[in-house]
Amino acid sequence: MKRRKFLLVSIFALFLSLISVWYFKFKSATTKVLSYPIDLSEICDRKTLIQIGNTYMKLTNENDKRYLKELMVQDAGMIDNDLKISLKSKVVEDFNTGNTILVDGWLLSRTEARQCAFLSMSEAN
Amino acid sequence: MHIDARELDNNTIIEGDLCIVGAGAAGISMALDWNKSGKKVILLEGGGFEYNSEIQDLYSGNSTGQRYYPLRSCRLHLFGGTTGHWGGMCAPFDPIDFKIRSWVPDSGWPIALDDLVPFYGKAQKLFELDSYNYDLQYWQEKYPGLTPFPLDKDVIWSKMWQFSPPTRFGKTYKETIVKSANIHLYTYANLTNIIANDQVSGIKQLIVKNHNGKTHKVRAKNFVLACGAIQNARMLLASRGQAKKGIGNDKDLVGRYFMEHLEIKSAELWLKKPFSTELYTFDYSTRKPRAELALSKGIQEEAGILNGSASLTPLAIAKKQTPLIDVWSNEDPRKSFDKLVANFRESREKNYARKDDGNRAFELFTRMEQAPNRNSRIMLSREKDALGVPRPQLHWELTELDKYSIRKMYHILGEQMGKASVGRIKLEEFLWDKNDHSMPEQLGGGWHHMGTTRMSEDRKKGVVDANCKVHGISNLFIAGSGCFSTAGAPNPTLTLVALSLRLSDYLKTS
Numbered sequence: 001m002k003r004r005k006f007l008l009v010s011i012f013a014l015f016l017s018l019i020s021v022w023y024f025k026f027k028s029a030t031t032k033v034l035s036y037p038i039d040l041s042e043i044c045d046r047k048t049l050i051q052i053g054n055t056y057m058k059l060t061n062e063n064d065k066r067y068l069k070e071l072m073v074q075d076a077g078m079i080d081n082d083l084k085i086s087l088k089s090k091v092v093e094d095f096n097t098g099n100t101i102l103v104d105g106w107l108l109s110r111t112e113a114r115q116c117a118f119l120s121m122s123e124a125n
Numbered sequence: 126m127h128i129d130a131r132e133l134d135n136n137t138i139i140e141g142d143l144c145i146v147g148a149g150a151a152g153i154s155m156a157l158d159w160n161k162s163g164k165k166v167i168l169l170e171g172g173g174f175e176y177n178s179e180i181q182d183l184y185s186g187n188s189t190g191q192r193y194y195p196l197r198s199c200r201l202h203l204f205g206g207t208t209g210h211w212g213g214m215c216a217p218f219d220p221i222d223f224k225i226r227s228w229v230p231d232s233g234w235p236i237a238l239d240d241l242v243p244f245y246g247k248a249q250k251l252f253e254l255d256s257y258n259y260d261l262q263y264w265q266e267k268y269p270g271l272t273p274f275p276l277d278k279d280v281i282w283s284k285m286w287q288f289s290p291p292t293r294f295g296k297t298y299k300e301t302i303v304k305s306a307n308i309h310l311y312t313y314a315n316l317t318n319i320i321a322n323d324q325v326s327g328i329k330q331l332i333v334k335n336h337n338g339k340t341h342k343v344r345a346k347n348f349v350l351a352c353g354a355i356q357n358a359r360m361l362l363a364s365r366g367q368a369k370k371g372i373g374n375d376k377d378l379v380g381r382y383f384m385e386h387l388e389i390k391s392a393e394l395w396l397k398k399p400f401s402t403e404l405y406t407f408d409y410s411t412r413k414p415r416a417e418l419a420l421s422k423g424i425q426e427e428a429g430i431l432n433g434s435a436s437l438t439p440l441a442i443a444k445k446q447t448p449l450i451d452v453w454s455n456e457d458p459r460k461s462f463d464k465l466v467a468n469f470r471e472s473r474e475k476n477y478a479r480k481d482d483g484n485r486a487f488e489l490f491t492r493m494e495q496a497p498n499r500n501s502r503i504m505l506s507r508e509k510d511a512l513g514v515p516r517p518q519l520h521w522e523l524t525e526l527d528k529y530s531i532r533k534m535y536h537i538l539g540e541q542m543g544k545a546s547v548g549r550i551k552l553e554e555f556l557w558d559k560n561d562h563s564m565p566e567q568l569g570g571g572w573h574h575m576g577t578t579r580m581s582e583d584r585k586k587g588v589v590d591a592n593c594k595v596h597g598i599s600n601l602f603i604a605g606s607g608c609f610s611t612a613g614a615p616n617p618t619l620t621l622v623a624l625s626l627r628l629s630d631y632l633k634t635s
Contacts, residue, residue: 039543043397092544092546094543095543095544096544102552102557105392105551105552105554106550106552107536107540107551
């Protein structure tokens with residue numbers, strides 16, 4: 001009986017560990033995607049991206065990480081399971097629809113500006 | 126033939142069929158058009174064949190409002206006029222430039238682009254340019270490396286420019302003029318007064334003077350003022366013997382609507398990946414055609430903005446350049462010109478050692494028309510020059526539409542660059558605040574003076590009619606960019622010569 005109970009607890013513990021690893025790995029990947037404006041990163045260095053993020057937060061009061069994440073994920077629509085691709089498409093769509101904002105002189109897609117803000121907050125943490 | 130007016134007996138009466146005042150781009154182009162015509166053409170030039178400081182000083186004046194170049198040095202007072210220091214950039218106006226635009230007050234010409242096309246072709250030859258063809262496709266066949274950015278053509282297009290050597294009219298056409306049997310060039314013959322008949326319906330004669338104390342009278346069937354937009358307005362305003370407000374100024378329009386091109390560093394373009402910008406880069410060694418990023422007719426209308434374009438300069442070079450308005454500050458045009466050349470040369474030489482930005486970062490430099498503005502104007506000063514003519518006083522005034530248009534142009538460009546995933550645009554700080562309508566001190570002009578004797582079929586709205594004839598005066602005409610109703614985006618020289626050749630044609634056939 002004791003042996004059987006030990007095995008069950010062990011299996012459950014292993015399952016919980018796997019879930020945790022998967023969750024943190026996924027969360028980490030999501031954070032990375034959300035804080036990485038692909039096109040803009042090819043133009044600006046990390047320091048500039050963080051500076052843009054800081055200015056964006058001051059301009060918009062969008063300075064809560066969870067709220068920003070919600071906005072980006074919701075706006076990206078998750079039409080594709082790949083958040084990275086969805087965000088990239090959303091950036092182009094922003095330029096198409098005029099959903100842009102001027103931050104430190106840069107004319108940016110709203111989405112990539114939020115990505116910069118997300119990066120700034122991640123760095124601060 | 127050439128006559129030095131200083132050598133004539135005092136009070137000589139000079140007579141001819143046509144009198145052209147001013148031997149610059151407009152005046153010489155017209156005179157050449159009348160060469161071997163059998164008509165006696167009197168071409169009056171205030172200066173001589175070489176630069177003379179005393180003569181140049183006749184152009185001195187003051188300015189208020191938006192900061193501007195010294196009036197003394199922003200034009201040249203000698204045979205050949207300002208072609209003596211121009212850059213040679215040539216492009217025709219766009220069809221929209223001639224149209225009434227509801228969002229641009231006082232816009233609209235009484236002529237269309239098609240009316241000028243035959244004369245653009247003739248003007249091209251005078252400037253030693255290729256054929257009158259400004260289509261990108263035409264030039265791509267000659268230079269296959271000319272590739273435009275993959276932008277939406279309904280929004281942004283590549284406006285082509287051709288480059289004159291640049292032709293210095295004073296050197297290139299001196300021999301033809303001097304050897305001509307029917308063109309009588311008088312140097313050191315400065316117009317000081319225009320004498321109208323008592324009804325101010327026609328011009329009887331002109332008074333010309335020089336520093337040697339000689340005064341002469343000039344009589345002709347027709348008179349053409351071709352002294353540049355500032356000087357033409359000044360002389361009309363200063364000639365008050367028969368008309369209290371000045372010749373052609375009964376509606377208080379002479380000198381008003383002074384326009385320049387708005388030229389300023391406005392943004393940076395950062396490309397995601399290196400892209401061949403051969404199409405947009407000026408090549409000093411070959412002067413082959415290049416393009417600027419221009420706004421389509423549709424987007425101008427949709428956004429309610431002025432016509433303009435942006436040129437590209439590698440950022441590493443541009444960052445080494447001083448704003449033109451700071452460079453061209455000397456009252457002596459030769460010194461200002463030397464500083465300008467040195468500014469360009471040094472920035473390029475310094476950049477040869479730098480490769481870090483590659484071809485990914487560029488400065489975007491605006492070239493935009495100024496909105497017609499009645500309060501932007503040439504007036505007369507109380508001070509007089511050495512020959513007794515009141516000096517000019519410029520009040521250069523801009524409007525909210527000017528600033529709005531520049532800002533909006535870069536927002537549009539930025540959106541298009543982002544949409545096409547080409548890169549991003551960073552605006553200069555003076556464009557960040559949409560509520561700031563002022564222009565910075567670094568704003569320059571192109572040394573392009575326009576609009577002071579604007580064209581309109583309605584004499585309440587313009588000084589000259591569609592044929593450049595001064596309203597109400599049967600034999601007085603104006604040649605040059607003073608007649609422009611709106612400024613267009615391109616430099617004015619090609620268009621002002623085309624317009625002058627059209628006037629010439631009208632005078633021959635009417």
